[in-house]
Amino acid sequence: MKFDIFFFAALFSLGFMVVVLEFVRARKLKEQYSLLWLLIGAIMIVLALWRNLLKLLGSWLGIYYHPSLLFIAGILFSFALILHYSVTISKLHTQNVRLAQEIGILNKKIEDLNNRINGGKVSENNAAGPV
Amino acid sequence: MPNREKAVSHDKRILVIIPAYNEQHSLPTVISKIRQFSGIDIVVINDGSGDATSTVARTAGVNVIDLPFNLGIGGAVQTGYLFAYKTGYDVAVQVDADGQHNPDDLLNIIRPVLQGEADMVVGSRYLTTTGYKTPWSRKMGMVVLSTVVSLINRQSLKDTTSGYRAVSRRVIEFFADNYPTDYPEVEALVVLKKNGFTIKEIPVTMLAREHGKSSITPLKSVYYMIKVLLAIVMNVLRNPKKEA
Numbered sequence: 180m181k182f183d184i185f186f187f188a189a190l191f192s193l194g195f196m197v198v199v200l201e202f203v204r205a206r207k208l209k210e211q212y213s214l215l216w217l218l219i220g221a222i223m224i225v226l227a228l229w230r231n232l233l234k235l236l237g238s239w240l241g242i243y244y245h246p247s248l249l250f251i252a253g254i255l256f257s258f259a260l261i262l263h264y265s266v267t268i269s270k271l272h273t274q275n276v277r278l279a280q281e282i283g284i285l286n287k288k289i290e291d292l293n294n295r296i297n298g299g300k301v302s303e304n305n306a307a308g309p310v
Numbered sequence: 311m312p313n314r315e316k317a318v319s320h321d322k323r324i325l326v327i328i329p330a331y332n333e334q335h336s337l338p339t340v341i342s343k344i345r346q347f348s349g350i351d352i353v354v355i356n357d358g359s360g361d362a363t364s365t366v367a368r369t370a371g372v373n374v375i376d377l378p379f380n381l382g383i384g385g386a387v388q389t390g391y392l393f394a395y396k397t398g399y400d401v402a403v404q405v406d407a408d409g410q411h412n413p414d415d416l417l418n419i420i421r422p423v424l425q426g427e428a429d430m431v432v433g434s435r436y437l438t439t440t441g442y443k444t445p446w447s448r449k450m451g452m453v454v455l456s457t458v459v460s461l462i463n464r465q466s467l468k469d470t471t472s473g474y475r476a477v478s479r480r481v482i483e484f485f486a487d488n489y490p491t492d493y494p495e496v497e498a499l500v501v502l503k504k505n506g507f508t509i510k511e512i513p514v515t516m517l518a519r520e521h522g523k524s525s526i527t528p529l530k531s532v533y534y535m536i537k538v539l540l541a542i543v544m545n546v547l548r549n550p551k552k553e554a
Contacts, residue, residue: 276381279381279385280377280381280385280388282377282378283378283388284396285378286375287374
């Protein structure tokens with residue numbers, strides 16, 4: 180086993196996967212968001228250790244400096260992951276808007292109820308100020 | 311005092327939705343002008359304003375919903391539709407808080423919806439010469455949007471960006487769940503038509519804005535055009551939401 184760039188790439192990927200798994204274990208990362216990361220880690224390890232595969236793929240694709248195939252793979256995966264996050268953010272945005280709308284309407288209802296019961300004497304102001 | 315002679319409807323509940331972002335100066339006039347009609351409730355959606363918009367509206371004695379932060383016009387207007395839906399209104403009318411929408415046209419906008427002629431009525435600046443002047447660049451954008459929407463909807467619609475519109479109970483229910491964000495007016499026309507609702511355009515006069523400036527800058531209007539056209543194309547490609 181040579182201690183070259185392939186070895187370090189594999190080592191880094193392995194450490195990366197351990198960190199991802201640790202985040203999942205500590206509940207800092209949800210399982211569904213960890214799967215893509217683990218997949219990237221696993222594929223990077225395979226590419227780094229199985230040199231003939233890297234060479235074969237490289238020659239198919241006309242890449243003469245084989246380690247650059249690792250970079251390309253890494254960058255493409257990053258793009259896929261970022262796109263995945265854009266989709267997730269869009270979904271969160273939609274939910275966030277609906278939550279704000281419901282909070283606004285609920286606050287109004289609470290206020291109206293308060294007015295009816297206490298004659299407008301408010302013990303606690305629930306309306307949020309602008310952030 | 312509300313003028314009983316001007317009562318709009320005796321059995322239908324009507325709600326005017328006023329989305330307001332930092333409109334403390336123009337809001338009181340808008341509210342008092344709408345209040346000359348009896349039988350119409352008003353809700354102001356305070357879209358996270360930094361000024362006294364909420365206080366001014368409360369002082370005027372209308373319903374106020376304070377959003378916890380700024381959602382933009384689409385999110386604010388939809389809050390109004392959600393409120394109208396939950397509290398059982400039959401007709402909802404959008405009116406801008408900046409005073410450009412003439413309350414004298416209010417009844418003309420509501421009437422076709424009340425009489426079941428259309429699910430949505432849009433107050434248009436361009437149907438007749440109303441003396442409303444716009445810069446040529448903006449006019450061109452409006453013509454492009456009008457042409458595109460008219461072609462897709464197979465119905466002539468002149469003022470697609472007008473935010474002065476009234477809708478029926480069925481549309482209120484639809485909008486409570488489906489309302490476009492960002493620049494919603496144009497997109498809403500396409501979405502409604504696609505889902506089987508009918509739209510009618512009537513001429514209105516626009517007033518000069520009383521306070522503040524238009525939020526549209528050249529760069530924003532380029533973004534506006536691209537965003538709206540993309541949204542329209544996507545809507546054409548999409549399937550209708552459900553049996554409306």
